[in-house]
Amino acid sequence: GENVEQHPSTLSVQEGDSAVIKCTYSDSASNYFPWYKQELGKRPQLIIDIRSNVGEKKDQRIAVTLNKTAKHFSLHITETQPEDSAVYFCAAQKGSNYQLIWGAGTKLIIKP
Amino acid sequence: DADVTQTPRNRITKTGKRIMLECSQTKGHDRMYWYRQDPGLGLRLIYYSFDVKDINKGEISDGYSVSRQAQAKFSLSLESAIPNQTALYFCATSDPYGYTFGSGTRLTVV
Numbered sequence: 001g002e003n004v005e006q007h008p009s010t011l012s013v014q015e016g017d018s019a020v021i022k023c024t025y026s027d028s029a030s031n032y033f034p035w036y037k038q039e040l041g042k043r044p045q046l047i048i049d050i051r052s053n054v055g056e057k058k059d060q061r062i063a064v065t066l067n068k069t070a071k072h073f074s075l076h077i078t079e080t081q082p083e084d085s086a087v088y089f090c091a092a093q094k095g096s097n098y099q100l101i102w103g104a105g106t107k108l109i110i111k112p
Numbered sequence: 113d114a115d116v117t118q119t120p121r122n123r124i125t126k127t128g129k130r131i132m133l134e135c136s137q138t139k140g141h142d143r144m145y146w147y148r149q150d151p152g153l154g155l156r157l158i159y160y161s162f163d164v165k166d167i168n169k170g171e172i173s174d175g176y177s178v179s180r181q182a183q184a185k186f187s188l189s190l191e192s193a194i195p196n197q198t199a200l201y202f203c204a205t206s207d208p209y210g211y212t213f214g215s216g217t218r219l220t221v222v
Contacts, residue, residue, distance in 0.1 A: 006154075034210060043202065043213035044155070089154060096208060097162075099145065099170075104154040 002027040004092050006103030014111050019080055021106045023090035024072040030092040033073045034100070035064060038087045047088075048075070077108075085110045115139045118203050118214035125193050125221055133188045133217045135203030144186040145204040145211075146170075146178060155202065161186055193221040 003026040013019045023033075034049035050057045050064045050073065057064050061080075066073040077084055087107050091100040116137045125131050135144065146158040157170030159178040167178060175197060177189045190197055198221050203214040 036211070043215055044211075045213070046210040049210065099157065099160055100206075100211065102155045102157075 002030060002092055002094060002098075002101040004090060004101050004103045006090050006106055008106060009104065010107045010109070012109040012111060013080055015080055015082065017080055019075075019077045019084070019108055021075045021088055021090070021108070022072060023074070023092075023103050024070075025092040025101075026071070027092070027094055028068075028071060030094040030101075032093040033064070033066060034091050034093075035062075035075050036089045036091070038089065038105075040086070044089060080108075080110050082110050082112065084108060116203060116205055116212050116214040118201075118217050120217060121215065122218045123220070125219070127194055127221055129193050131190045131193055131219070133201055133203075133219070135186045135188070135214055136184050137186075137203075137205045137212075138184065139205050139207070139212060140183070141205035141207050141212075142183060143206045144180070145206070146176075146186070146188045147202045147204065148172060149200045149202060149216075158188065158201075190219075190221075193219075195221045197221050 006023045031052035036044040037047045038044040048064050050066050061078050063076045087105045089105050090103040093100045119134045142163045145160045147155040156172050158176050161167050161180045164180050179187050201217045204211045
């Protein structure tokens with residue numbers, strides 16, 4: 001079955017710098033890759049997603065890139081701010097009849 | 113956001129007790145899920161349901177059971193709670209545009 005690995009488990013960056021979180025997946029049939037943000041004490045919420053027919057998607061300071069050949073996708077956050085501190089989860093899905101397979105999460109710490 | 117509502121929000125129970133966590137949704141989604149989250153760990157799927165007549169085990173279903181009473185309601189039961197079931201439990205629904213999570217139930221088994 002599908003397996004999703006996420007790195008790093010913890011990432012600490014200076015406020016204003018960029019942060020990159022990487023995920024790899026095992027099933028080449030996966031075609032949907034969302035990213036969720038979970039702030040402390042709150043529920044995970046979708047922040048951006050990408051489907052396998054595109055290589056990159058941007059939304060203001062966040063972007064996701066997908067490399068289907070290498071089977072990995074990454075979340076990029078530029079000009080980090082204190083409110084970016086959270087746990088970020090990646091996931092992969094290979095079709096609408098399958099559930100998401102989740103990465104283990106990355107705790108992002110923004111240092112003032 | 114009250115689209116997915118979980119009750120109770122917090123619960124302390126004793127070892128061996130039966131407990132039910134409830135989830136209701138107003139999003140009209142067919143698909144519903146129960147996840148468990150432990151400190152420092154990710155989301156682990158307990159059970160999922162793609163419609164009222166479809167119930168499936170996830171990766172950690174042992175010790176848990178579920179009931180899909182209606183499209184809008186999906187409850188999780190611990191038949192005989194044990195301390196290592198202490199965790200944060202999330203219910204979620206999904207459609208092609210993503211998952212919506214409830215606010216979570218923090219369960220402590222003493």
